Amino acid sequence: MNGIIYRLTTKDLAVLETMLMRRRAFADALVPIIERKLAESSVVPVGTVEPDIATLNSRVIFRVGDGQAETRTLMWGDTSAPVGSGLPVGTWRGLCLLGIRAGQSVLAERPDGSGQRILLEDVAYQPEAARRAARAAGQRRHGLRLVYSAAADHWPLGEAGKIRQTEGDDPGPSAA
Known part of the structure; x- marks a missing residue:
């Protein structure tokens, strides 16, 4: 990582700090890279991050070096995405991409000291920007809508509200 001021949301910062605490306990090789990322970052509230920040x-x-462009989703762990579609921030590539702006490149240092240049070509989707756009369009936070609400004394199809079994009607455990 080199001379770039990374922009982390408060949520991203919390994830990196948690990752740092856990990895320090095991003397993980990514610890110095996480520490440097945190030291070189400015923190912004979740709702104000620019839409071109990863x-x-x-x-x-x-794109890594001169290789082909790859599309991935930056994620906390690697268990919630189909194989090949996610890029955990616990990997050196994911960690290097987190917080940079589209068009920026960074030297991704591996724990062994070698490195490769990574170029962030585009942020195709950012959840914070999508949330702002939905709010601006007047959409609700969730897609659920109440379609029917009955009064407590009203039962569908005219049935009376009563419990089927009363005392003495218990068929016992063999009925289960």
Whole structure:
């Protein structure tokens, strides 16, 4: 990582700090890279991050060295995405991409000291920007809508509200 001021949301910062605490306990080789990332970052509130910044759960298009462009989703762990579609921030590539702006490149240092240049070509989807756009369009936070609400004394199809079994009607455990 080199001379770039990374922009982390408060959520991204919390994830990196948690990752740092856990990895320090095991003397993980990524600890110095996480520490440097935190030291070189400015923190912004979740709702104000620019839409071209790679945040957690963003779908990013990036290129490693002279290789082909790859599209992945930056994520906390690697268990919630189909194989090949996610890029955990616990990997050196994911960690390097987190917090940079589309068009920026960074030297991704591996724990062994070698490195490769990674270019963030585009942020195809950023959840914070999508949330702002939905709010601006007047959409609700969730897609659920109440379609029917009956009064407590009203039962569908005219049935009376009563419990079927009363005392003495218990068929016992053999009925289960």
